[in-house]
Amino acid sequence: MNVLLVDDSKAMRAIVKHKLREAGYGHWSISEAHSGDEAYEISRTSPPDLFLCDWNMPGISGFDLLQKLKSDGCTARFGFVTSESGPEARAMAIDAGALFLIVKPFTAEDFQLAFESAGLRQ
Amino acid sequence: MPTNSTVEISPSDVAQIVESVFGTMLSLEVNQGGTPLSPDENHLTSAVYLTGEWNGALLVDCGAEQACRFAGRLLSMDPPGTVDDDVRDALGELANMIGGNLKCLLPHGIQLGLPSVADGGTLHFRIPHAEVMERLTFQCADGSFWITILRIAPKAEA
Numbered sequence: 420m421n422v423l424l425v426d427d428s429k430a431m432r433a434i435v436k437h438k439l440r441e442a443g444y445g446h447w448s449i450s451e452a453h454s455g456d457e458a459y460e461i462s463r464t465s466p467p468d469l470f471l472c473d474w475n476m477p478g479i480s481g482f483d484l485l486q487k488l489k490s491d492g493c494t495a496r497f498g499f500v501t502s503e504s505g506p507e508a509r510a511m512a513i514d515a516g517a518l519f520l521i522v523k524p525f526t527a528e529d530f531q532l533a534f535e536s537a538g539l540r541q
Numbered sequence: 542m543p544t545n546s547t548v549e550i551s552p553s554d555v556a557q558i559v560e561s562v563f564g565t566m567l568s569l570e571v572n573q574g575g576t577p578l579s580p581d582e583n584h585l586t587s588a589v590y591l592t593g594e595w596n597g598a599l600l601v602d603c604g605a606e607q608a609c610r611f612a613g614r615l616l617s618m619d620p621p622g623t624v625d626d627d628v629r630d631a632l633g634e635l636a637n638m639i640g641g642n643l644k645c646l647l648p649h650g651i652q653l654g655l656p657s658v659a660d661g662g663t664l665h666f667r668i669p670h671a672e673v674m675e676r677l678t679f680q681c682a683d684g685s686f687w688i689t690i691l692r693i694a695p696k697a698e699a
Contacts, residue, residue: 427655428637430630433616434566475637475653502641502653523638524565 420447420539423467425458425484426500427476431523435471435500442527444534455479459487466495469539474501474508482515489516498533500525548595550646550690552675558642559679559688562635567614575678575685578602585624586666587632589640590654595647596693598668599640601632603686605660608632610683629658639688670694 422439426432432451439447450467452458456478458470470488472481479487485497499512499520512520519533534540556573563571580586583605590598603611605624612631613620621628633656644651659666671691679686 428630428634430612430616430627430634434634437617475655477655502637504642504645505649507649523634523641524562526565 420444420469421465421467422447422449422469422471423452423458423461424449425452425455425470425472425476425481427453427473429453431473431500438525438527438530442530442534444530455481455484458484462488462493462495466493468495470495470497471500472497474499474503482511485512485515485517496537496539498537548647548692550643550675552677554646555643555675555677555688555690556679558639559677562638562642563679563681566635566638567611569614569681569683571679571681573677573679575680577678578676578687578689585629585632585658585660587629587636587656587658588666588668589633589636589656590693591640591644591647591651592654593648593651595651596695597674598671598691598693599636599643600666600689600691601636601639601686602689603632604684607684607686608660611635614683624660629660633658643690668693 424432424435436449452461455476474481481499497517499517502523504522509520518537521529521533560571563569585603585605585608587601588598608624608628609620612628615631637656641653644653668691671693673689674692675690677688
């Protein structure tokens, strides 16, 4: 599984990678992008199997990135890892084609549950 | 429609959010109580703004050494010896996580801004037309830190 981790916070990217290892996904290949724009560029040349994306970022937001990818016909799976904790954000995300929304603060188990419910296997 | 002045936030709800963020992300038990906020020259403030039907900000205040320890815990590494971008980034993420969860206590449609961090000697973080709505002091193994919720008057009310 090739994962593209998109977050403007280097700290948060490191935390998510740590939690993924803790959750048993340490063997997945994880690349990083520090903005939605960078993620979009990467997706055009080497699309990942899964985007793990923050919502609020400078430049294009995670939600805008998802919409842009979907309108381009990108078939990669997409999930949010975000502080957006309200039901509206979850509904918007799912309606736009995201598979899950993991709310910060999160545990390793939150990743396991989200991935299992999305049919992603270790 | 709620206005800025009619929205109330329960301190116990805020405390629950803070305990959850620190417990889950830093494996750190925090409890309310400790010394009142008195910023010194080694002080950092991270802030995240909330805008919409209610306008305000969430601030996290702590000492520089404590910010380094928080960063070490958050990033699962030895605490940096001095405040660097990793420390600022980590403190900003703490404000972001607390602010994001605080949204659930506020009217629908509130937008969460990007976190910012102020540090550097005697610099003080001031927001025009803001008043302190709640300020909670917390104690943990790494010392005291403070969470402040500011209510910011919209321009028409200011």
